[in-house]
Amino acid sequence: MTVRTAYNILRDHLEKARLGKIEDDLARNYAEDVVLLTGYGVHRGHEGARDLEQLLQRQLPDARFTYRTIEVEGDVGFLEWSATSSNGNYVNDGADSYVIRNGRIVAQTIHYTVYNSKSPLDRQ
Numbered sequence: 001m002t003v004r005t006a007y008n009i010l011r012d013h014l015e016k017a018r019l020g021k022i023e024d025d026l027a028r029n030y031a032e033d034v035v036l037l038t039g040y041g042v043h044r045g046h047e048g049a050r051d052l053e054q055l056l057q058r059q060l061p062d063a064r065f066t067y068r069t070i071e072v073e074g075d076v077g078f079l080e081w082s083a084t085s086s087n088g089n090y091v092n093d094g095a096d097s098y099v100i101r102n103g104r105i106v107a108q109t110i111h112y113t114v115y116n117s118k119s120p121l122d123r124q
Helices: 006-018 022-029 045-059
Strands: 030-038 041-044 064-073 076-084 089-101 104-111
Touching: 006 022, 006 064, 006 076, 006 089, 006 104, 022 030, 022 045, 030 045, 041 045
Parallel strands: 030 104
Antiparallel strands: 030 041, 064 076, 076 089, 089 104
């Protein structure tokens, strides 16, 4: 059996997310009791991850993500990202951290701010 490194797990997570394969991602990469800490509250388990995915889909429909930084040291990963969406919403400050143990993501922090290119405040 091949042991997946934390880097492999993080890359697999990002690829499955890009393909919209949330259930495959959860089954392969996330612990069932994962804890996700966000500005939208604390979410737990696969159900919490699904809730956050649905929120992101509402905020950024048909999103195109750019991953600027992917760093892994031991069992900790860090991701910086940006995204644009079909409704004019965008994110340019996305930052996630991951704790990966025994082949699964056991904890994740998620931060991002949603802006809209059509908003008068964004044009200042």
